[in-house]
Amino acid sequence: MIRIGTRNSPLAIWQAEFVAKQLQEYCNQDTTIVPYITEGDKKLETSLAWKGGKGLFIKDIQKALKNNEADIAVHSMKDVPVEQNTDFLLPAILERDSPYDVLISKKYNSLDDLPERGVIGTSSFRRSGQLLYRYPNFTIKLLRGNINTRINKCMQGEYDAIILAKAGIDRMQMGNYVKQVLSEKICLPAIGQGAIGIECLQKNDRIVEILQQLNHQPTRICVEAERTFNGYLGGNCHSPVACFATLEENDNQIMMRAVVTDPQDKQLIECYRKKKEPIIITATSQSIVQQLVQTKLAEKNDYIVCFSERIAHYAHQHEFNNLHIISKATHSSLAAKLVELNQKLSNY
Known part of the structure; x- marks a missing residue:
């Protein structure tokens, strides 16, 4: 027994x-x-x-x-x-169920339907950080309790909507409450979710x-890769960190997408790694590009996301040609960690 x-x-x-x-x-x-x-x-x-x-x-x-x-x-x-x-x-x-999050609401069918200052229930810094990045006027309100308690609070009007894990909702056969499944582009899953x-x-x-x-084993490979990422950043319950790995091409290649957010400043940075392919690095300052040059963490064909034309110009001077310029600013210290992380992920 x-x-x-x-x-x-x-x-x-x-x-x-x-x-x-x-x-x-x-x-x-x-x-x-x-x-x-x-x-x-x-x-x-x-x-x-x-x-x-x-x-x-x-x-x-x-x-x-x-x-x-x-x-x-x-x-x-x-x-x-x-x-x-x-x-x-x-x-x-065990084999992973759905890793995604879902929106539950009494009145609204999607995040886009919510009022501009809608009240969202979650206790997750990961979820709140990603939501505030895309919907900066939302109000995040603490939500605790088991699934039944959380849904009851939402149905009673304490929140305009709440965010829960789809796997838990499916296991409890409460899918009738789900209004929207949040894709990884909207809200990247937690490490090991599902x-x-x-x-x-x-x-x-x-x-x-x-x-x-x-x-x-395929689930184990992905979850352990995600946990390695979280451990490398020192991630814990305090950390607005998300990471999601999948196996592709007959389970011979792992694709990982990671996000670190700052819920207070409503900012977000991302990194990607696909084995045997170029990495995508977020460069929020010239010093990040300097690190790439000095430590040789990046190769000439890697994709560098630059947060200003000045950074892009500096990167181009050092023969990085695959550049993409975006205007959002973020914390260079977190970005620097992601630069270092890309080297570690290359082992997978």
Whole structure:
């Protein structure tokens, strides 16, 4: 009998039951579900960014693993901190469901339909940063609670609309509330969004071997690439960071798009990496181009997005020919990190 530790929320219980079915069907293992009210569940009225981050959802369940109260833990991968305790392993990441976000509203059918100063409910800096970049007059209002609670608050008029993960809505069979699926061009997904991870103690060889049978390797490759990105930037619940990776061409090539936003200044920068193809680098200052020249991080055929004609002229002088000029300004320090990141992503 395998004991499955999980949060005691409707969505978390659904995910645990799904894993139980997978273990029965593919591994011939009987299971029992052990629910926990985690520290994160106890702090539903404040932003987790100031209470310890989404890691609060998993610490109590990890403690149960160490205390031999549970054999495995089921998590939403977007809640799993990048820096893992070496006592634990993630032998299985299940096939990813939809990674996208959705708009839920009682009155409005899309973001474009909302009033200019519409009130949007979300607790995510990633979502609010991307929305404010495109809709700078929106008002972002904190939204916490389980899916049912959040939707009820919206239907009762506390918000003009709220943003939730499509995977959770689908799993809870609440798709009738969805008014718009937000494409990655509007709101790039969170690291690991839509994927379920199964954790256990590293020393538990029998459980590790069983769980590895459930692992979906294409999803794992993409989620680990996204988590590498987040770890490189030092991303956590405080960080308005998004990253989404996909496998292309018979799973032989990975495409990654990443976004870092500044919700306060309503600015956004992006980077792309496609293995064996030129990278796209955001250059917000002449110093960024200088870094490219001095460190040889960029090649002559890479695409350089320049934030002024002066920067573009400087880049052209150094034989960077694939230039694109845009007028939006942003933080050069974040852009510099993305320049460095492109080198790291080239390993994928």
